[in-house]
Amino acid sequence: MGLGLIGGSLARRLVNAGCTVMAWNHHPRPYAAATAEGIECVGTLEDLAACRPDVLVLCNPLKAMPSLLTTLAPVLDRGTTTLTDVGSVKAQVRAEVRAAGLDDCYVGAHPMAGTEFSGFEASDPAIFDDALWALTVDEHTSLSRLQQVAGMICDTLGNRAIVIDDQTHDRAAAMISHMPHAVSTALVNMLTTSDDRNVAAALAAGSWRDMTRVAMTDPDRTRAMIEENPANVVVLLRDFSAAVSGFADDLESGNQQALERFFATGQPYRLYKARQSDVAQGRGGQRRTLGISEANWRDELIESARRGEWILRFATSRQAEVAVSDWK
């Protein structure tokens, strides 16, 4: 459902992997191009549900979710079809899915993939190369449906996954994406309103370009993203503001011990990234088999994610192969 950048890229990658892919979009403009890529386009959302797909992936904008779920609820064969999505926040989507009475067949999903462009014309199966998906579960999630979606991700798309709860996902997404987008926008605002702006803009080089790249994209899209996850972003921005002003105090007073600490704190992350780069070049990197139990699989998978393990595939319904990204 939805043939934008993510939906279109996903549909094309699934077609390339040999899947039968049917799609509906809220307007038929991408249908000619999608059909040429081997995607079967249908006229209505009801038609799509009537295809009784194994997995129905909601790739619509988040703001359209409630009305689409309302349309879908009476026509979805929830015995046959597992419902999932690609939304960048997860607690809100699950609440909307629950409100539509569809949470028994739902598995939350968020692929870490994208570009600054949008629309089917910008779609590209390669944006999923080496992607990691967050899958989210709660106490109503079925293990077999989780493993069905994980099968699509790991076996069909060749991607990796982690399994977590919605709240951890939304906090982590705020940390690595939503909050930094606000920070980048605030940097651009400072330059724009500075009396030195022409001189500063002339001197701006690589560091400034990197730090402000995400603020160069459509600010309405950035705003919508941040406003979908406000509570987590607010907490992080306040912590961040305090850290920055604390550093300013230490710099002003020349507090050598505090400055030392400020520049040393991130060292474990620098080493972690250096090791990951080694792994990507074929040096090091560990795998192991994670056993999960009928009674406690949710906590076992969530704890695995919190230890820094990435699911490569489910070998059986009780065993996952995981890569260990050790952060010591």
Place this chain on the structure above:
Amino acid sequence: MGLGLIGGSLARRLVNAGCTVMAWNHHPRPYAAATAEGIECVGTLEDLAACRPDVLVLCNPLKAMPSLLTTLAPVLDRGTTTLTDVGSVKAQVRAEVRAAGLDDCYVGAHPMAGTEFSGFEASDPAIFDDALWALTVDEHTSLSRLQQVAGMICDTLGNRAIVIDDQTHDRAAAMISHMPHAVSTALVNMLTTSDDRNVAAALAAGSWRDMTRVAMTDPDRTRAMIEENPANVVVLLRDFSAAVSGFADDLESGNQQALERFFATGQPYRLYKARQSDVAQGRGGQRRTLGISEANWRDELIESARRGEWILRFATSRQAEVAVSDWK
């Protein structure tokens, strides 16, 4: 003077342009490689001064500046040689040059060029491709010496320049480089100390990578850079901290007008960058001739830089060709 990343790259680019380049380095390790590139290496700083170069470019680390200037002062033929540098802060260097009694032959300079690597082995004449240099002047600077250095930059290196005072340079450099480095480090620190760090690191994609790239380099080098310009960085970090926490308040209270303003403020910069990209691709872009006067050339050149004009070359001692980077 100094055959590190910047000094080595500059020397090689000058050799390629047909200049005679002599160099001294505080240790002779790069001499074999430098000689192979056509650079004539000398044994002592006194030997270098005795060559009576037209321009002597100080490419040493800032912390070595006072002692090198003390050595240089008694042996430099200041009637023949113009002294300049490549330091990333300018007020401090000028004070040290003045303390050594050399300010009558000095022009401040800071090329916006570099990489995350260091040493002659990382040098590359191409790091100066399309570079812009900040040249700094005060009331003691001679116009003919400024134009001599500008001639090297514009005519020999094929680069652009702006002329400003030291204080504006140091504020602008804090804005687009030193302060963002601290912000990026603070982001990495937050992730490193977060309970969600493994999950967040797994989800991290392009926006996080861009925002933290400058914090992945040697933190000691970042610290040294920030500690060379502390007063300007402190002011900007406090303004930045207040802007971030103000945005958090507006996001929490849902202040639509303030949120609208936050995301609209940087729009002039986005449009400016889009126009610059057009200019780089050969569309648009204006040039004009800037006349300067004997009596008031400093203010005229500084005002030109503040209007967003970049010097392409001095056509005569009273006329500069400038590119107009309009920021409306």
